[in-house]
Amino acid sequence: MNPRELMRMYTRELNDLVAGRAAPLNLMEVCGTHTVNACRSGVHSLMPENVRLISGPGCPVCVTAQRYIDALVALGRRGDVTILTYGDMIRVAGAGGSLEIVRGEGADVRVVTSTLEGLEIARREPNRQCVFAAVGFETTAPATAAAVLQAASEGLRNFSILPAHKLVLPAMRTLLNDPEVKIDGFVCPGHVSVIIGSEAYRPIVSEYHKPCVVTGFEALQIMQGVLHLSRQIVRGETRLENLYPEAVSAHGNAHAVALIDRVFVPGTSAWRALGEMPESGLDVRDEFAAFDAFRKFDIRLGEDHEPRGCICGKVITGRAVPVECRLFGTVCTPVYAVGPCMVSSEGTCQAWFKYRRHESHRVEREAKEGVR
Amino acid sequence: MCLALPARIETKDELLAWVVVGEARMRISLIMTPEAGVGDWVLVHAGFAIRQVAEHDALETWKIIEEVESRAGGSHEREVGA
Numbered sequence: 001m002n003p004r005e006l007m008r009m010y011t012r013e014l015n016d017l018v019a020g021r022a023a024p025l026n027l028m029e030v031c032g033t034h035t036v037n038a039c040r041s042g043v044h045s046l047m048p049e050n051v052r053l054i055s056g057p058g059c060p061v062c063v064t065a066q067r068y069i070d071a072l073v074a075l076g077r078r079g080d081v082t083i084l085t086y087g088d089m090i091r092v093a094g095a096g097g098s099l100e101i102v103r104g105e106g107a108d109v110r111v112v113t114s115t116l117e118g119l120e121i122a123r124r125e126p127n128r129q130c131v132f133a134a135v136g137f138e139t140t141a142p143a144t145a146a147a148v149l150q151a152a153s154e155g156l157r158n159f160s161i162l163p164a165h166k167l168v169l170p171a172m173r174t175l176l177n178d179p180e181v182k183i184d185g186f187v188c189p190g191h192v193s194v195i196i197g198s199e200a201y202r203p204i205v206s207e208y209h210k211p212c213v214v215t216g217f218e219a220l221q222i223m224q225g226v227l228h229l230s231r232q233i234v235r236g237e238t239r240l241e242n243l244y245p246e247a248v249s250a251h252g253n254a255h256a257v258a259l260i261d262r263v264f265v266p267g268t269s270a271w272r273a274l275g276e277m278p279e280s281g282l283d284v285r286d287e288f289a290a291f292d293a294f295r296k297f298d299i300r301l302g303e304d305h306e307p308r309g310c311i312c313g314k315v316i317t318g319r320a321v322p323v324e325c326r327l328f329g330t331v332c333t334p335v336y337a338v339g340p341c342m343v344s345s346e347g348t349c350q351a352w353f354k355y356r357r358h359e360s361h362r363v364e365r366e367a368k369e370g371v372r
Numbered sequence: 373m374c375l376a377l378p379a380r381i382e383t384k385d386e387l388l389a390w391v392v393v394g395e396a397r398m399r400i401s402l403i404m405t406p407e408a409g410v411g412d413w414v415l416v417h418a419g420f421a422i423r424q425v426a427e428h429d430a431l432e433t434w435k436i437i438e439e440v441e442s443r444a445g446g447s448h449e450r451e452v453g454a
């Protein structure tokens with residue numbers, strides 16, 4: 001069967017499955033790439049009205065607390081520090097501007113595509129203190145850990161990291177514990193699962209009785225994930241399914257997990273919208289304290305002040321869709337983005353702006369009628 | 373940030389390798405896939421191979437990426453994974 005026929009078959013089965021069902025199915029994906037690819041490919045438009053694929057806290061830039069951005073910006077303003085960052089972080093504004101703004105003011109902010117590149121800069125410029133903005137989920141954390149180990153083995157004293165890594169499971173648990181958020185099942189993140197393995201979601205299934213499906217990133221795979229999840233819910237089943245075995249194994253990548261464990265310990269982390277959650281992030285082990293910019297530069301996080309009018313917090317927790325934000329598409333666009341969900345190429349607002357703007361009327365109407 | 377693409381290993385020197393990703397050559401770390409060797413396919417994320425993948429699956433992924441790109445009018449936006 002070719003992909004087109006398969007898509008038609010999945011769509012038909014999904015429609016038959018939920019036909020006449022009064023209660024909508026609320027499915028959440030927790031992966032920025034699922035958000036973007038689902039929007040881009042138009043998968044949402046193939047879904048029946050009573051199946052909703054909601055975007056959760058899957059975009060690493062969007063879940064980074066504003067106070068962390070403030071700390072980075074302040075570090076950049078010192079003048080003696082070079083900030084190394086992945087590209088998406090540079091435009092996210094804190095209370096005192098963004099990395100892009102401080103770069104315009106003369107700060108040394110450099111975009112890197114990997115921690116290897118960051119190490120290279122530190123080696124080349126031994127007189128600069130280089131701080132890597134270590135954000136992202138379990139997919140990027142091992143790369144940060146590897147860089148710390150490498151810097152330690154070389155005695156590279158001018159390299160450090162400002163850690164803000166996040167763990168996916170605690171965020172899923174927090175959402176499930178929130179009575180305001182309604183989730184019937186999860187489409188689990190693809191590449192995070194490559195690292196942590198599909199079995200990591202077992203507690204969501206056994207303790208919270210919510211089905212979980214791990215799936216790939218293409219439209220067909222997303223649709224297949226939605227179908228399998230819906231099938232379980234309609235049949236009253238609660239299982240963990242891995243539909244992406246070519247990339248995700250049951251127990252993940254042991255080398256990557258060992259790297260994380262060698263350098264980090266789980267610690268309290270501040271998330272945008274979700275607040276501080278114990279054991280939801282990664283702290284640098286004392287042994288590597290010399291490479292922890294928080295300790296090296298005695299940095300303390302301040303308070304969060306969300307941009308006025310921005311409802312990113314609601315968007316990343318599935319409580320609102322972007323078109324419900326008054327600033328969406330008018331004041332806030334990818335060119336002049338107010339919140340991180342519009343800044344980031346994996347952010348839900350940017351994905352909606354690019355691919356789902358035309359749907360705004362239907363969604364707004366539904367929101368008013370209280371369907372959402 | 374969460375970009376991950378399949379790439380073939382061209383040369384390997386301990387845990388560093390040169391890979392071919394589409395039309396580009398890139399230097400990456402094999403610290404998470406130390407068993408991968410020259411000619412093998414790996415999934416590359418932010419300069420690190422995060423998993424070895426079968427050639428068949430890798431080529432299949434590239435076929436889909438190329439299809440999506442040609443439909444998007446040659447746009448090189450590639451968002452493949454968190």
Ligand code: SF4
Nearest residue numbers: 310311325332339349
């Ligand atoms: S549209 Fe802009 S201001 Fe509104 S929630 Fe999204 S990012 Fe925030």
